[in-house]
Amino acid sequence: MTLAVENLCAAYGEIEVLHDVNLTVEKGQIIALLGANGAGKSTTIKAIMGLVKPSAGRILLDGRDLSGWPAHLAARAGIALVPEGRKIFKKMTVEENLQVGGVVRTGAEVREQLADIYALFPRLAERRRQVGGTLSGGEQQMLAIGRALMSRPSFILMDEPSLGLAPLVVESVHQAIERIRREMGIGGILVEQNVAVALSVAARAYVLMRGSVVLEGDPKTLAASPQLKDAYLGMASGPPNSYQDTGH
Template identity: 50%
Template sequence: MLKIVQLAAGYGNIKALKNIDLTVPAGSIVSLIGANGAGKTTAMKVIMGLIKPDSGRILFKGQHISGMATHKIVSTGLSLVPEGRNILTRMTVLENLEMGACQRRDNEVTDDMKRIFRRFPILEERKEQLGGTLSGGQQQMLAIGRALMARPELLLLDEPSMGLAPLVVADIFKVIQEINQEGTTILLVEQNVRQALKIAQYAYVLETGKMILHGPAKDIANNPRVMEAYLGGKKTG
């Protein structure tokens, strides 16, 4: 579904991505892991057209989207839940969700809104509440719901567990799996490496802008280098 070929990007003289390759098959969960500053968020921003690539190709369903405007990329079937959530704090929960569907012209937006509320009942309870007054976990639910309102075929999730309590993190990962099981392909950037590798089928390891490892998630989880750097030297279950 998504294919990245020799992608390079950065900020001025700082090269955050150095000729990386990455593939996300339809129907899968693919995890992109790495230390802070490895280039993971930059990769997500380049895919979504928020940063222009220096070189390389990004293909979504066979279509070149490299350098395309973000709103056009969304219309092709990609949606991003950004790092830090970036909800519209002075707009209500309902208005945030409506913004996720702002490009849609079909007559099923109301039905999708009902599905979001069934998935996250707390959002329906607080639909008239300002987004900025929600807890961190509720804001993450809102950010995911807003992205789903665009009806993406591929959902990009950038650090969805950041700053959340362990019980909330468990709920978020359960939701991610459910979204995938219902047919949405997922590219996941996540600081909780153990959980990310547990739910993914395939994984990539990014280090200082270079892709140093990739393979089935179970193999990556048991790679000595990954275990030492991210998993405390212990095998995952």
């Protein structure tokens, strides 16, 4: 199964922020989407998820065009989002948060998936009756990932999962992402400011600058490329009044 983005364009009002973006990810593969703040990374995955309507281009899931589908239909098709900032339901328990993620599945599937999530994140099993808002930042991130997995997706879109976390917690989160790929066979797009960590888990990476893919390749090649540094430092020299995607 393949998730492909072809010549994707998206705009906020009359200002286009994505320009002919192309990328491909296979099921069971993680790709990294890199770039400075404002490069268009979050807009790309929001467009894939149906939270931003593309102005041109196609989003193909195994050849089926999902372009412009609302988020709930994208979820039913097999795509899940882990949003930046986690956005868990802080007044609901861990298990209630997870059950919300499984709303597109049957009761039997939800019970089976709960067992899988608790096996992946034993800490969540220990805190299943604890209110989400009382969890640590790392636990909330585990919960956000677990909630996305409850829909049994083929592909998971992860927006800055290590943001604001301590280094040891970042390592555990990315180990979980690797297990999701290896043990569950789920493909993913990882938006991540921590370039070294992103390249360590990705099979391929794409670098965005001002809404366009300017560099792509295998992680080792990109890690050694001076163009990668340029992509992060070059944003400051954009044209006057150019739009900056505040969602990264």
